[in-house]
Amino acid sequence: MESSAIIQPSDEQMNSEVPVFQRLMNDIMNEVKEGRLRAGDRLPPEREWAKAMGVSRAAVREAVRALEALGLLEGHQGSGTYISNTFHLAFLQPMTISYFLGGGTVQTLQEFRRALEIESAKIAAMNCTPAYYAELLTINKQMESAETEELSAQYDRDFHRKIVEMTGNCLLIDSMASIYSLLDSMTLSLRKVIHRENGDSQIVFEQHRAILEAIGHGNPMLARNCMREHMNLIEDYLEKVNETGMIA
Numbered sequence: 001m002e003s004s005a006i007i008q009p010s011d012e013q014m015n016s017e018v019p020v021f022q023r024l025m026n027d028i029m030n031e032v033k034e035g036r037l038r039a040g041d042r043l044p045p046e047r048e049w050a051k052a053m054g055v056s057r058a059a060v061r062e063a064v065r066a067l068e069a070l071g072l073l074e075g076h077q078g079s080g081t082y083i084s085n086t087f088h089l090a091f092l093q094p095m096t097i098s099y100f101l102g103g104g105t106v107q108t109l110q111e112f113r114r115a116l117e118i119e120s121a122k123i124a125a126m127n128c129t130p131a132y133y134a135e136l137l138t139i140n141k142q143m144e145s146a147e148t149e150e151l152s153a154q155y156d157r158d159f160h161r162k163i164v165e166m167t168g169n170c171l172l173i174d175s176m177a178s179i180y181s182l183l184d185s186m187t188l189s190l191r192k193v194i195h196r197e198n199g200d201s202q203i204v205f206e207q208h209r210a211i212l213e214a215i216g217h218g219n220p221m222l223a224r225n226c227m228r229e230h231m232n233l234i235e236d237y238l239e240k241v242n243e244t245g246m247i248a
Contacts, residue, residue: 024053024063029072032083043073043081095178106238109182114231116175117160121211121227124166125220132166133216140212144205149195153188159208163215163227193240194233207233 031037043049046064050057064081067073074084099108124132139162143155157180164176195201207230214223 024055024059025066027053028063028067032072037083039083039085041083042079043083045080095175099179099182106186109179109186110231110235110238112179113183114235116172117164118224118227118231120164120167120169120172120176121215122220122224123169123172124163125215125218125223127166127168128215128218132162133212136162136166136212136215140208143208149191149201150188152201153184153191156191156204156208157183157187163211166215190234190237193237197237197240203233 028037028043043064044052046057046060050060053060064073064075068075068081071084071086073081075081098104136159139155139159143152143159146152146155161176161180164172167173191201191204194204207226210226211223211230214226
């Protein structure tokens with residue numbers, strides 16, 4: 001069994017104005033950020049942690065519960081508490097929270113998506129391999145042959161997700177992952193309006209094929225321009241989507 005990670009008390013531990021559980025939470029998160037704690041690392045037993053930190057076991061339990069709720073930690077019955085394999089997403093939760101609390105709109109989301117995806121298409125073209133191209137091609141074919149608009153929209157999202165994944169950039173990948181739930185509703189609503197206005201989704205398919213081929217040919221600038229055109233199309237239809245009230 002992997003040995004428990006050692007968490008060193010920080011200067012913040014001496015600040016009595018900060019609640020104990022908050023200080024402990026911050027210490028764990030700092031250890032993760034500094035790379036001293038990694039996915040899969042086991043935390044010390046509750047009693048050892050409490051003794052090392054000079055706090056009560058109740059404070060340790062409270063900190064653990066809070067961090068489990070955030071997705072940073074996960075408990076295994078009879079084994080202990082570990083850093084979650086998806087702990088990196090816990091740091092991105094404030095992004096979606098700020099979207100809702102800060103009065104985020106469809107336009108807010110699209111502006112973020114535009115900035116992220118145009119650059120991602122460029123990098124994906126630089127990193128494209130035959131295997132990556134085959135995966136992207138398969139997703140695109142599934143999108144075009146889907147029997148329902150809902151299923152096609154799902155493959156649409158997977159197509160864009162794969163492009164971001166191809167960048168190999170953890171910040172781009174995690175940022176995209178953090179807004180998937182927000183994008184789902186927007187993607188489907190846009191597809192429905194485009195289909196209604198044009199009688200089909202061919203314009204969407206054509207743009208995806210252009211992006212696919214630019215990436216497959218390893219042409220970064222063309223891939224970026226094709227993705228920009230695709231984002232322009234999306235934005236052209238956003239106003240119509242808002243008029244229908246299809247996105248809250």
